[in-house]
Amino acid sequence: MKRRNFVQGSMLAGASLLTTGVLNATALTSCADPAGVAATAGDKPFNLNYGTHDGMFKSHAGDDFIEQIKFAYDKGFRAIEDNGMSGRPEDQQKKIGDTLAKLGMAMGVFVQPGLGNDSNMLANGKADQVEKFIASCKQAVEIAKRINSKLVTVVPGDFVRNLPIGVQTGNVIEAIKKGTAILEPHGVIMVLEPLSDNPDLFLRTPDQAYAICKAVGSPSCKILYDMYHVQRNQGNIIPTLDLVYDEIGYYQIGDNPGRKEPGTGEVNYKNIFKHIYNKGYRGVLGMEHGTAGAGKEGELALIKAYREADSFM
Template sequence: MERRKFLQNGTLAGISALALGGITNSAQAATANSTTATGDKPFNMYYAPHDGTFKNSAGDDFLDQIKYMYDQGFRSIEDNGMLGRPAAEQEKIGNLLNKLGMQMGVFVVDTGNNWKTSLTTGKQEFKDAFIKTCKESVEVAKRCNAKWATVVPGFFDRNLPMGIQTANVIDAMRSGAEIFEPHGLIMVLEPLSDTPELFLRTAEQTYEICKAVKSPSCKILYDMYHMQRNVGNLIPVIDMCWEEIAYVQIGDNPGRKEPGSGEVNYKNIFKHLYKKGYKGVLGMEHGMTGQGKEGEAALIKAYREADSFL
């Protein structure tokens, strides 16, 4: 049911009940339960689903999914592949988000070199590709109202000392920051756990690079699924790296599914972030335990539970 029709129907039902002499306690309880079931109340934090998260409930069209996300209480989205969408589609997404008062989360600065040895080498060809993609990303961000863009520096270069590789990455990130900073955009460097070949592995290592770049446009993307796998100790590391963390992503471990499916106490982590004053997006970069509409409903229920920290 459309949100406006639901509200209209709810108002008419309330008027009818009053005309009959008032709403009973049981009817009030039923109304409260119905409101909760729709998920119409916004979450305490800006959790951001992806294209496809609610395809069974809302259909294949991403715009329809965004509307559905809004009706369930979500106020942000993520789209890693935004850079590859047609410009007209990027604008439609941005316009809809603006209309609904929703935030656009990260998209990936995808140079085509993110998953191979590239920026760590210091080779100009990789740096040039990175700079070119950063410039393209600025235009994409303007169309879809994005503020953050994910950067992955690629794999280790086994032929170079670690200090040289780190210096090469810092040099490339400074070039990227120079492009993003005039536009108020932030590239968020993401340490990952997918393969040991990746150069960025921990938040502490990324903190060091951000400190060296010295730009408000070069910060950390703290993906809690990857950090749980690589390091653990999630809350203390958040506190240690806090001044350089600009973006957070979610995924329970093991399995990379919704909160409550693994070992991470997300209710405590969300409460900790809330108390620290985090107002940014929390990207839902994970799968779900269930399937179909039932799985999507269970996903929302899991987030309602983890979000009930107040």
């Protein structure tokens, strides 16, 4: 399986949120601001902690991710996620981590390092795959230290068609146990992501990930509940969320169809965000989606969409 190039709390005991000392200027609407999201000195933080990603605000802030993070902060966002973090130079990782610390922002997930686009075939149980996985977990610990993160995305890989599903599940559980033995002493959590990208994927539904997490039995193994993928694979986002809630470590957002911001598809994110908030989750929700509109107007429309979806209080 080729890991897709994502467009991409902490846990409940993970990254801290800035809840005081922020400016609460309200958004100003003008003819020059058709989306109605401009603010004088910084917009108030959202009710939930949505995490932006590299490229999301480049039309306003330029190509420098650091400047994009600062722009996002001014618009009320208090977190980021970065699927490509493991591929960044170490000095850049450290600079991003330092910027987040200074702003009081949280770091969401980064994707498991050391695997690139290679197949991560934990379901086949082969020793070389397990060894590669363990090595990637060791790398993840070092990256997490530099960026003050506690969350790493893990995808077990492809379904193996010549092995019974129970055997494959056992192989994945045993491999993940070895990985959590590396992560747990450092407080780093792998979040297993069920995906909908192609029919070859081993891990496709939250209940499947739930069973694996229960079998592994480690605080360093949780579910990444990506609502875009849940909607594509099975729907029932809220009831399914409730069934597996005690093993969810992270959420990701994307409307369907199209994988853009809330309000561009069929998912009622305002209701979902209210439900997540009322259940007590205060970690990061990764904005792992594209932008429906182009340029600055598209970015402003995205911010407005989040203000609307977040207005459940």
